[in-house]
Amino acid sequence: MLSIPASRVNVYTGSPIDRVSNRRDDADFLAAALTDPAALFAPVWRSRSLMRGVEAGTPEAVFLSPAAADAVRMAGGPWALLGLWGGRPVFAVDCSAAEDPLPLLxxxxxxxTDLRGVAGLLPAGEASVLAHARGLMHWRTRHRFCGVCGATCEPRNAGNAMTCTGCGAQHFPRTDPAVIMLVVHGDRCLLGHSQRFPNVTMYSTLAGFVEPGESLEEAVRREVHEESGITVGAVRYHSSQPWPFPASIMLGFYGEGLSDEITIDPEELRDARWFTRAELRDPVAGGFSLPRVDSIARRLIEDWLEHA
Known part of the structure; x- marks a missing residue:
């Protein structure tokens, strides 16, 4: 099967942040970073990120100064060090406890704003930083108590880990691996319309979470067969994409279709079809739409089209 390289980096990748994981437990370093006048704080409010220029179609991230960040930190939400950006400390701070944080700023x-709606328009690096902040704050706001004994957890590692005050168990941010794949059979590829898609015309690549004890290639073959009845042979890696909506990483593949008769799982898909390259190049004429431009699904489709 043809191995198709990634034509460019995926949205949410290419982070400019040096995560300085070896300095997160350095109390003096952290204290200096928090009070550094050049420090940047990325606020997260109920999974949304602060931006300007959205209505004009030229969105850009808005970062707070330490003084402005103090106002929202007083609301009691978690915060964490993301790392250094060009030498400047960068933090995430959650202000979801405030009904409306804007009057505090x-x-x-x-x-x-919802990051997913504008990520493809943001300046380089900003989408990655905002996604990092969003994903970490999602985990922090949902892991206040120990999953082992139920006691309260306290932040450690500059907010990048939690330690139980009861049994001492350590908890780290969770990232759920999910495979996403474009199955190719001759000059056609397989796309499905999920039961979960809000867009009633969109067809996208199949995807699913990796199960315990399963390799990525096995997950590709299992998910495709479960959802569409198609048997997959060779599997080739393409690229990955952080997807903190809320806590996944998408692992992109191409799969070789060994059969072509589709039998959908109606609990997962409303429909699945084989599409030719000509059909995908003119979806409007075919009465369907493709995945959003910031998704790895769209990148898999576009790179396959470019390697005709």
Missing amino acids: PPDLGAF
Whole structure:
């Protein structure tokens, strides 16, 4: 099967952050970083990120100064060190406890916006930093108690880990691996319309979570067969994409279709079809739409089209 390289980096990758994981437990370093006048704070409010220019179609991330960040930190939400960006400390701070955090901030900073709707338009690096902040704050707000004994957890490692105050268990941010694959059979590829898609015309690559004790290639073959009845042979890696919506990493593959008769799982898919390259190049004429441009699904499709 043809091995197709990634044509460019995926959205949410290419982070400019040096995570300085070896310095997160350095109390003096952390204290200096928190008070550094050049420090940047990425606020997260109920899974939304602060941006300006969204309505004009030119979104950009808005980072808070230490003084402005203090106002939202007083709301009691978690915070964490993301790392250094060009030598400047960068933190995430969650302000979801406030019904409306904007009055706590200096005027005209922008608005809290869903990152997924504008990520492809953000300047290089900003989408990755905001995704990092969003994913870490999602974990922090949902892991206040120990899953072992139920006692309260306290932050460690500059907010990148939690330690149980009861049994001492350590807890780290969770990332769920999910495979996402474009199955190719001759000059056609397999796309499905999920029961979960809000867009009633969209067809996308198949995807699913990796199960315990399963290799990535095995997960590709299992998920495709379960959802569509198609048997997959060779599996080739393409690229990966952080997907903190809420806590996944998407591992992209191409799969060789060994059969072509589709039998869908109606609990997962409304429909699945084989599409030719000509059909994919003109989806409007075919009455369907493709995945959003910031997704690895779209990248898998576009790179296959470019390697005709």
